[in-house]
Amino acid sequence: MNTLMKERPVFVAGIGLHPYQFISEIPYVALGLRAVREALGDAGIAWAAVESAYVGTSAIGMAAGRVMLQHLGSTGLAVTQVESASASGCSAFRQACMEVASGVSDVVLAMGVDKFGGAHRAADKDGLQHLTPTATLPPVKFALMARDYLRRHGLRPEAMARVAVKNHSNAALNPYAQFRKPRTLEQVMASPKVVGDLTVQQCCPRGEGAAAVIVMSERAIKRLGVDRRRAVRVLASVACSETLQHGEETSAAAEMVRHSTMQAYEQAGIGPRDLDLVELHEAFSIEELVYTEAMQLCPPGAGAAWLERGASAIGGECAVNASGGLLGMGHPTGPTGVGQIAEITRQIRGEAHGRQHPGARLGLAHMIGLGSVAFAHVLAASH
Structure with a gap:
C-alpha cells in the first residue's frame, strides 16, 4: 500500500457533512445526500464523475448505499457497504484510497451515514458464556x-x-x-x-449524521480542473x-x-x-x-x-x-x-x-x- 501511494498519489479533493445531531425523524437518505452533495460541490465536480463509492454504516441495514445514492442518478458506479463498528467510516475511506492508489478508479466517494438505534453487537451472539x-x-x-x-x-x-x-x-x-x-x-x-x-460528559453521545469525502488521483484532478491547492494528499x-x-x-x-x-x-x-x-x-x-x-x-x-x-x-x-x-x-x-x-x-x-x-x-x-x-x-x- 505504501509503495502504491508513493507511485500513484491519492488526494482528498472534496469534503462534506450533515451536522451530527440527536436522533430525529429525518431519513438517513436525506442525511447522507446532504453530505455527498456538499462534498461534490466542494470538489467542484458532477456526480457522474464518481466511479465508485464506499459507504460506512453500522446500524441502518442492508443495501443502504444504493438505496441512498440512486437519488443522485443511476450512473452504474460500483457501491460497496462497509462495517467496522466505530471505525466503519475510516474503513470505507481506506478502501477508497486503495482503489485510487491501485489505478482501478480515479474518482471515489468514501462516506459514512448512520442513525442510532438498530445496531446489534456480534459479541453478544458469539455462543460463549460471559462472566x-x-x-x-x-x-x-x-x-x-x-x-x-x-x-x-x-x-x-x-x-x-x-x-x-x-x-x-x-x-x-x-x-x-x-x-x-x-x-x-x-x-x-x-x-x-x-x-x-x-x-456523562466524559462519554460520547450517540445520534445521527453523515460525512463524505471525494478521493482522487492526480490525473483526475488535472482532467476535472479541480483546484490542486485545496487537495490534501x-x-x-x-x-x-x-x-x-x-x-x-x-x-x-x-x-x-x-x-x-x-x-x-x-x-x-x-x-x-x-x-x-x-x-x-x-x-x-x-x-x-x-x-x-x-x-x-x-x-x-x-x-x-x-x-x-x-x-x-x-x-x-x-x-x-x-x-x-x-x-x-x-x-x-x-x-x-x-x-x-x-x-x-x-x-x-x-x-x-x-x-x-x-x-x-x-x-x-x-x-x-x-x-x-x-x-x-x-x-x-x-x-
Whole structure:
C-alpha cells in the first residue's frame, strides 16, 4: 500500500457533512445526500464523475448505499457497504484510497451515514458464556482502563475530565458538532456517573449524521480542473487488529493504537513531532490520555500533564480533536472516521474558521472499532 501511494498519489479533493445531531425523524437518505452533495460541490465536480463509492454504516441495514445514492442518478458506479463498528467510516475511506492508489478508479466517494438505534453487537451472539452481562459493554471496558491508568500514575479523575473540557470547547466552535456548548471542569465532574469514574460528559453521545469525502488521483484532478491547492494528499493508510496480550486486558487497545500509529509514521516517512493535528477516538475521556502516549505525542505517563499545559489545544504543540472529538462533535458511528478526515482536510486548507490551528500542514486521523480493529491515516498539504 505504501509503495502504491508513493507511485500513484491519492488526494482528498472534496469534503462534506450533515451536522451530527440527536436522533430525529429525518431519513438517513436525506442525511447522507446532504453530505455527498456538499462534498461534490466542494470538489467542484458532477456526480457522474464518481466511479465508485464506499459507504460506512453500522446500524441502518442492508443495501443502504444504493438505496441512498440512486437519488443522485443511476450512473452504474460500483457501491460497496462497509462495517467496522466505530471505525466503519475510516474503513470505507481506506478502501477508497486503495482503489485510487491501485489505478482501478480515479474518482471515489468514501462516506459514512448512520442513525442510532438498530445496531446489534456480534459479541453478544458469539455462543460463549460471559462472566457478566456487562462484559461486552464499551463503558465497562474503558472505566477499567481509567481505573488502571489513574491508579498507576497517581492521578485524580479530574485529570481525564479535562479532556472533555477541552473537546467541548472545541466543539462549541464547530458548526457540524452535536454539542456546541463549552463545559467547565466543575460541570463535567458534577454530571451523573455512568460507570466507575466516568461521568456523562466524559462519554460520547450517540445520534445521527453523515460525512463524505471525494478521493482522487492526480490525473483526475488535472482532467476535472479541480483546484490542486485545496487537495490534501494521503501519505499513509494502515489497518490492524488487536494482538494477544499478557497482563492487563486494558493495555490491548493502547498497544493496538501504538502499533497502527507507528506503521502509519513509517509509511508516511514522519515522526510524532512532525504532526500538527490529530483526530482520535475518545468515546470516553480516558482514551485521549492513553492514546496520545501510545502515539508518542508525549512520554509514557505524561498524557495528563501534556493536556493540562495546553500542548494538545488548538494553538498548542499538536491540536488533538480540534473538531471537538467524539465527546463534543459526536459519534454517530458510521460517519465518525470520515468526519475526522474532513476536519483534518479543512484544517490543512486553512478553512477551519474560528478553530483554525495555526500552520497546520500534517495530520493523523485514527479510529478504533469493536472487535477490536484500528485504522490510521496520515494527510498532508500537497503544495
